[in-house]
Amino acid sequence: MVDVVSGRVLVSKEGRSVDPEEALQNKVVGLYFSAGWCSPCRDFTPLLCDFYTELLEETQPPAPFEVVFISSDHSAEEMEGYMRAMHGNWLALPFHDPYKHDLKKKYNITAIPKLVIVKQTGEVITDKGRKQIRDKGLSCFRNWVEGADIFQNFPS
Numbered sequence: 001m002v003d004v005v006s007g008r009v010l011v012s013k014e015g016r017s018v019d020p021e022e023a024l025q026n027k028v029v030g031l032y033f034s035a036g037w038c039s040p041c042r043d044f045t046p047l048l049c050d051f052y053t054e055l056l057e058e059t060q061p062p063a064p065f066e067v068v069f070i071s072s073d074h075s076a077e078e079m080e081g082y083m084r085a086m087h088g089n090w091l092a093l094p095f096h097d098p099y100k101h102d103l104k105k106k107y108n109i110t111a112i113p114k115l116v117i118v119k120q121t122g123e124v125i126t127d128k129g130r131k132q133i134r135d136k137g138l139s140c141f142r143n144w145v146e147g148a149d150i151f152q153n154f155p156s
Contacts, residue, residue: 004029004122008099010068010091013083018091020068026120027064028141028148030129031107032090033114035072036082041113044130045086048115051133052088055141063141064148068093070100072112119148 005020012018032048034041048067055063067090073079076095083092093100103109107116107127115129125147126132132140 003120004031004103004118005068005093005099008097009094011094012091013087013089015080020091023091024066024068024120027066028125028144029118029120030065030067031103031116031118032067032069033072033104033107033109033112033116034069034082035074035112036078036086037073038112042086044113044115044134047133048130049086049088051138052090054138056089064145065141066090070103071095117144117147 005024008020010018010020010023030048034045036042052065052067055065067088069083069087069090069092071079071082071092073082073095079092079095093103106122107114107124109116113130114127115133116127117125117129119125125144129140132143
């Protein structure tokens with residue numbers, strides 16, 4: 001994933017800048033294409049929050065997973081409001097970063113919400129992250145880790 005956002009800055013929910021090289025190293029990454037104005041997005045985001053919280057805050061050691069939000073909101077203010085109101089404690093590409101258009105093209109995003117699960121290289125593990133979370137819950141994460149080629153022990 002470092003490859004996909006290398007040289008970029010990500011932001012936390014609180015608005016502080018985060019180095020993607022550090023934050024995403026050896027993790028399965030979910031690229032979450034979404035927007036606050038989109039009702040299916042508002043429908044799925046709480047499920048993604050619960051999934052994220054269970055993997056990172058209720059598992060020891062925390063699972064090697066991170067979400068990067070790529071906004072389709074109409075303004076930076078809308079994006080920040082959506083993040084504050086509904087998002088988990090994950091990262092985001094800054095609203096004004098034009099790279100979001102490249103990512104949408106690269107991953108063929110034609111509708112939102114879309115959760116694309118990628119390896120460190122940016123190669124797609126699945127573009128059906130949303131459906132898999134809805135259908136399988138936490139159990140889909142093990143398949144993602146196996147597909148990610150990362151070296152970390154994850155408890156059964």
